[in-house]
Amino acid sequence: xxxxxxxxxxxxxxxxxxxxxxxxxxxxxxxxxxxxxxxxxxxxxxxxxxxxxxxxxxxxxxxxxxxxxxxxxxxxxxxxxxxxxxxxxxxxxxxxxxxxxxxxxxxxxxxxxxxxxx
Numbered sequence: 648x649x650x651x652x653x654x655x656x657x658x659x660x661x662x663x664x665x666x667x668x669x670x671x672x673x674x675x676x677x678x679x680x681x682x683x684x685x686x687x688x689x690x691x692x693x694x695x696x697x698x699x700x701x702x703x704x705x706x707x708x709x710x711x712x713x714x715x716x717x718x719x720x721x722x723x724x725x726x727x728x729x730x731x732x733x734x735x736x737x738x739x740x741x742x743x744x745x746x747x748x749x750x751x752x753x754x755x756x757x758x759x760x761x762x763x764x765x
Contacts, residue, residue, distance in 0.1 A: 650677075650704040654711075655693040655722035657681070663694075670696050673710050674703025695726055 654666065663679040670676045678697040681690050698704040704725070712723040 650698045650701050651726040652696045652698065652704055652707060653693065653722070653724055653726040654696055656719050657690065657692050657694055657721065658717040658719050659690045659692060661690060661694070661716065666694055666696060669711065669714075669716070670698065670707050673698070673707035675699035 652670075657666075661681060663681055666679045666681070667676050670679070675698065676696060677699050679694060681694040683690055696707070698707055708723050708725070711721055713720045714723070715721075
């Protein structure tokens with residue numbers, strides 16, 4: 648397990664200082680970064696918190712997952728690396744690209760093929 652945590656379902660008013668204070672209850676916090684919209688500067692509702700050790704990160708997950716912050720239950724888990732390619736027009740994201748086949752909506756059981764829902 649890594650010491651970097653994803654913290655989701657944050658109130659949009661949450662600040663780095665508030666999260667540092669909260670997560671310090673589980674151990675030493677090395678870094679907090681509330682993710683913001685680049686155009687507006689408004690918080691996007693999630694952050695990354697780096698704890699100083701894996702043990703402290705594990706403690707923070709058990710202590711703060713579903714912790715109520717301004718009426719919102721936090722989602723706290725181990726941060727996962729961003730998928731190769733990240734965001735953009737090169738096939739990232741959850742939607743099929745224009746012209747791509749949507750295999751989830753096709754029936755390959757030998758019967759008549761369902762039309763894909765684009």
